[in-house]
Amino acid sequence: MAHDGGLALVRKSVEVLDLxxxxxEATAAQLAEELGEPRSSVYRLLSSLQGLDMVEGGSRRGTFRLGFHLLSLGTAVVERFDERRFAQPVMERLHDETGETVYLCVRRGREAVCIERLDGRRVQSLALKLGGALPLHAGAASRVLLAFQDRSTWSDYLEQGPLEQFTPSTPITADALVPVLEETLDTGISVSDQDVTIGVAALGVPILDYRGQVRAALSISGVREAILGADTAAGLRERLVEAGQEVSRALGWQAVAGAVADFG
Known part of the structure; x- marks a missing residue:
């Protein structure tokens, strides 16, 4: 019974941190309403988390926000990804050359999780924050991670429940999603045209390892005209494909049987 109580407390703590x-930032009253818990219980929990530096006082009286101790924990998680270590300098160069937002994502279950993000100078999309996630059917990086799986994975994904629709352009049925995945697989590049945020587009390419398996997705995002416009699209695609291949080579891609693969 004590074990069950401890587990419930940990779960509630995670829910508070997620919120x-x-x-x-939020007040104890706001969090209590979201969680359906007594305000006094939530306040005690916040006080305990504050004592561990996982929560701190917010910018306004009575509010709370995440504490700095979580930064060190998050950094420890992110730094274990070889993909991020190899991709960082390539992402920085791509960001400097284009001025657009650059993402690195890895798959976690049915989601694409952002493990690195460099904000664009012209527009900063809030749809996918560092540490945030999108479902695999929405967005350029997400669909790359799904497209480069076998088709049984596509079927399983579609069968496991209704797909969230972010905009009218989000592919949420098999008839809409499968052709997009096939095109991504054929061309080696994924195109997101306002299917996550109206007015925002993105391109994504896979990061492959020495076995040719997808390990991550590299993506560039910005206002639609800058990403898909006639004057910019070809150059951005070329830069992104080259960047993805560079990171893939660092992970051993193309070293198998002397073959030179080309996913662009």
Missing amino acids: LAARG
């Missing part, structure tokens, strides 16, 4: 991550 603060989503909201930025």
